[in-house]
Amino acid sequence: MVATVKVFKKTSPNGKLTVYLGKRxxxxxxxxVDPIEGVVVVDGEYLKNRKVFGQVITSIRYGRERDEVMGLQFCKEMVLISEQIAPDSKTKSNLSPLQEKLLKKLGSDAHAFTFQLPTTAPTSVVLQENSNDQPMGIEYDLRAFVGENQDDRGHKRSSVSLAIRKVQYAPSLRSQKQPSTLVSKGFTFSSGKLNMEVTLDKELxxxxxxxxxxxxxxxxxxxxxxxxxxSILQNVEIxxxxSHFSKRVSHLESREGCPITPGSSLTKTFMVTPVATSVKEKQGIALDGYMRDEDVNLASSTLSERGSNDATGFIITYTVRVxxxxxxISGELVAxxxxxxxxxxxGTSDKYGRGKGAPDNKVISRYDNNSYAKDEDENIIFEDFARLRMNEPE
Structure with missing residues (x-):
């Protein structure tokens, strides 16, 4: 049995330029970081003496669009990669099997490209908002266009923009560490202390x-x-x-074993599950991928061996609070x-995730009019996205 390959395809409004990607x-x-490997097909007669350029652009929105007044902007757009794709400036080497298959299938007007995202680029994340504003967070776009030079962006009819994501997964081997803390509280007008030890089953x-x-x-x-x-708190650092803030993404209150009177003790295990569906109406919750996706998850923890001082973006951490x-009068004891x-x-077996543990590409549901057509000869599924990004003209 031959495995079927899924290819994402998008064509410019004038039909002269098409981009193919194996994943988003x-x-x-x-x-x-995984390389961005794809193929561009451009009409040779339309191209004439012009060139096809490819860019990877990240948009970082750290404030609400409605608050942008008097020329103030809360969004930064950075071009991380900008290269010429066609005509080929040099013979392409180290092509992926998918690129080789596409080049063979699509003919002489096809040109392969490979972009490498920097490791210092921040991970994709958006903040949940109950408004029509552009969501705060970090988004990536792969753009291809026909022009005289890299700064020629005047022809939107011959340009393509596809949303992509930069993601992090858990290490293949989970640490056996069990995070714990011990806290105590004394009282001014009475002797003795209240002690509490909190331990998690695991770290990840x-x-x-x-x-x-x-x-x-x-x-x-x-x-x-x-x-x-x-409670489980999601901590977001911009x-x-x-700036930084925390949002509660899971919570339970129990009186089981209470009251805990003087001289007594309690040992108990509580189970809490943080899920995005339980806080879908709460503003400011950080989410993985695009927030209009029905199957979106809470944002994953940010892993960085380079340290937060080198990161430009949104750093996500989680804390269990008891x-x-x-x-x-006496207040509370917090750990x-x-x-x-x-x-x-x-590929990791996991009963709690989707399929074999990897999030699927349903983040692409931000596009409408999706259609699928299977090519029986090449065993390739082409997924056609007929519209540009929702905030751009068709």
């Missing part, structure tokens, strides 16, 4: 996987614990403006434990 998600492996969890929170409370004080709250409520939330590496 490109994985950051810390020391390298996959999306949709329940998080086991183990709690040990020892009450050596004269106060009484009335209830326990367990490095470009040096609160012991002692009443209005925070860090955790990671990610997709498993594609």
């Amino acid at each position: 998600d490109f994985v950051d492996h810390q020391d390298s 969890y996959y999306h949709n996987e329940p998080v086991g929170v183990n709690i040990l409370v020892t009450n050596n004080s004269k106060k009484t614990v009335k209830n326990i709250q367990v 490095t470009i403006v040096n 609160q012991l409520n002692l009443g209005a 925070d434990v860090p955790m990671k939330l990610m997709h498993p590496m594609p």
Whole structure:
């Protein structure tokens, strides 16, 4: 049985330029990023003495569009890659099997290209908003156009723009580390302390996987614990403006085992599961991919061995917070434990993820009028995206 290959295809409005890509998600492996490998087909008679250029552009929106007044802008657009694709400036080598198959199938008007994203480029992420504004976050576009030079962008009818994503997956081997913390609280007018130890089952969890929170409370004080709250917080740092905030993405409150009276203790495990569907109406939640995708997940934790000081974008972390409520006068005891939330590496068996653990390309549902046609000879599925980006003219 011959495996079927899925190819993403998009044609310019005038039908003279077509771009083919084998995938839209490109994985950051810390020391390298998957190459962007594709093929461009351009009408030779239309091209004449002009050239085809390819660019990879990242848009970083760190403020609401409605707040842009008096020339103030909260969006930065950077061209990460800009190269000539056709006519070929040199003989292409190290082509992928998909590129070789497409070049053979599409003929002399086809030209292969390979772009390499820098490892310092931020991971794709958007913030959930209940408005018609452009979503805050980081988006990538692969653009191809016909022009005299790299700055000639006046002919939108002969240009193509495809959304792509830069993503990170969990390491293939999960760490055996169990994050934990121990906190205590003393009281001014009474002796003894209230102690709490919080331990997680593991450090890294996959999306949709329940998080086991183990709690040990020892009450050596004269106060009484009335209830326990367990939350998972999503922490977002916007490095470009040096701001940060936290949003609660999962929460439970329990009175089981309470009240914890003076001299008593409690050992208990709580299970909480952070999922995007439970906070789909809450603004400011960071999501993986595009927020209009029905199957979108919470944003994955940002992994970076290069340190946050070198990152330009949105850094996502997660924290498990446990609160012991002692009443209005005595206050509360709070413990925070860090955790990671990610997709498993594609091909990894995981009962909590989709398929074999890898997110699919449903982020592309931001385009309309999708159609599929199967070529029986080459065993290739072409997915045709008939419209440009939603905020651009057709």
